[in-house]
Amino acid sequence: MTPERVEDPWAGRDIPALAKATLGVAAFVNLYAVMRVVSREDESIATVASGAFAPDSALLAPAQPAFMLWTAIYLGVFGHAVRVWLPDRAAHRRRHKVILPSICAAALNTLWIVCAQRGLVVVTGVVIAILLVTVWLAMDGVRAEPAHDTSSLVLIDGTYGLYLGWLLIATAATST
Amino acid sequence: MTLTQLFGLGTDLAGTAVALVLLVAAGAGAVVAIRRFTPNVMIAVGFCWGLVWVVRARSRGALLMPTVAWAATVAAALVMTVMALQLEQRRSARRTVATAPPAPTTALERALATRQASAVSG
Numbered sequence: 341m342t343p344e345r346v347e348d349p350w351a352g353r354d355i356p357a358l359a360k361a362t363l364g365v366a367a368f369v370n371l372y373a374v375m376r377v378v379s380r381e382d383e384s385i386a387t388v389a390s391g392a393f394a395p396d397s398a399l400l401a402p403a404q405p406a407f408m409l410w411t412a413i414y415l416g417v418f419g420h421a422v423r424v425w426l427p428d429r430a431a432h433r434r435r436h437k438v439i440l441p442s443i444c445a446a447a448l449n450t451l452w453i454v455c456a457q458r459g460l461v462v463v464t465g466v467v468i469a470i471l472l473v474t475v476w477l478a479m480d481g482v483r484a485e486p487a488h489d490t491s492s493l494v495l496i497d498g499t500y501g502l503y504l505g506w507l508l509i510a511t512a513a514t515s516t
Numbered sequence: 517m518t519l520t521q522l523f524g525l526g527t528d529l530a531g532t533a534v535a536l537v538l539l540v541a542a543g544a545g546a547v548v549a550i551r552r553f554t555p556n557v558m559i560a561v562g563f564c565w566g567l568v569w570v571v572r573a574r575s576r577g578a579l580l581m582p583t584v585a586w587a588a589t590v591a592a593a594l595v596m597t598v599m600a601l602q603l604e605q606r607r608s609a610r611r612t613v614a615t616a617p618p619a620p621t622t623a624l625e626r627a628l629a630t631r632q633a634s635a636v637s638g
Contacts, residue, residue, distance in 0.1 A: 399535035409562065479553050498558050499544070505562025508545045509570065512538040516531070516559030 353432055359439050367444035371414055373453045387423045400513040409506055412471035416499025417446060423495050437481030438496055444474045445503070467512050472507045475500055539570075543596070550600035551607075560597040567592070 350429035381475045420442060424435055448471040455463045541609040553559060 375547055392574060397529055400570050401567035401573060402566055403573035406566055409565055438591040476549070479549070479556070481552055497553075501553065501558030502562040504549055504553075504564050505546060506563070508542045508549070508563050509566030512542040513566070513570065514550040515538055516535050 343399070354427075354429075354506065355424065355432070355435050355439050359443070360421075363424060363439060363443050363446065364421045366443050366450070367418050368475060370450045370453075371418055373450050373477075374414055375451065377457075398495065398516040400509075400511060400516045402509070402513060406489075409502070410495050413499060416495055416502070418431075420495040420499060421446075423491055428489075434482050434485045434487070435445065435484070436494060438478050438500075441474050441478035441481060445478060447472060460465045465514050468507065468511050471509050472504075475504045476508055479504055547596055550597060551604045554601060554604045557597060560600075564592070564596075610621045 424439070426437075448467055452464055452467045452471065455467055479497075482496055487497055542563070546559060549559045550556065
C-alpha cells in the first residue's frame with residue numbers, strides 16, 4: 341500500500357496582490373503619521389491632552405528615549421510590507437497567517453496616533469489593547485512554522501516579537 | 517522614606533498599588549509570550565527596554581539610581597527569559613514522556629522488542 345500523499349494547501353499559492361497592497365498602504369500611512377509627529381508638522385504626542393502622554397503624567401510612563409524603539413518597529417513593519425512583494429514560495433504559509441494581523445496592526449497604530457493627537461485618552465487605551473491582541477495573533481499565526489530564512493526571522497519574528505514585548509509595557513503605561 | 521518613595525513611584529499609595537499590579541500583569545504576560553513563542557527573545561528585549569525606561573523615569577530623586585535601575589532591569593530580563601525557557605523545556609520533556617510508547621512488560625513483549633531491536637541493528 342502506498343502512503344497517502346498529503347498536499348500542502350499553500351503550495352504555489354501566494355497571498356493576493358490586494359492584501360499585499362493593503363499592507364503596503366497601511367504601513368506607509370503609519371510611517372507618514374509618525375514622520376509628521378517626528379518632524380513636528382503635527383503636535384508632539386507628549387504635549388497633547390494636557391500632557392496626558394508625557395513621561396511625568398503617569399506612574400508607569402517610560403522616559404522619552406524609550407520611544408526610539410518605535411523606529412526599529414516601524415522599519416521592521418515597513419520591511420515586512422516590502423518583503424511580501426518579493427517571490428518566496430517557501431514562505432507562503434507564514435505569509436498567509438501573518439498578513440491580516442499585520443494590516444490590522446499598522447491600521448490600529450495609525451489610529452492610536454490620530455486619537456492621541458485629538459486628546460482621546462480613553463480611546464487610545466482601548467486601541468492599544470486591541471493592538472496588543474492583534475500583534476499576539478500575528479505571532480501566534482507563525483508559531484507553528486519556523487522561519488526558513490534570515491529575512492523572515494528578522495522581519496516577522498524579530499519585528500513582531502519586539503512589538504509585542506514593547507506593547508505589553510506600553511499598554512500598562514497607558515492604563516495608568 | 518516610604519516604600520513608594522523608594523521605588524520612585526510617588527506618595528499616592530492607591531495609584532502605586534494599581535501601577536505595580538499592572539506592571540506585574542505585564543511581566544506575567546511577557547513570560548507567557550516568551551514561553552508560547554519560544555525561542556523568541558525579542559519579546560523579552562522589547563519588554564525590558566520599556567521597563568528600563570519606566571524605572572529610569574521614576575528613579576529621579578529616589579534611592580533607585582539610574583545605573584542600579586539599568587543593571588537590575590537587565591538582570592530581571594535575563595532571569596525572566598531563562599525561567600521562561602526552562603519552563604518550556606520542562607513542558608516539552610513532559611510531552612515527550614507522555615507520547616513515548618509504554619515499555620514492554622510481559623515476557624512475550626520483551627522477546628518481541630529484543631527481536632525488533634536486533635533486526636534493526638542488522
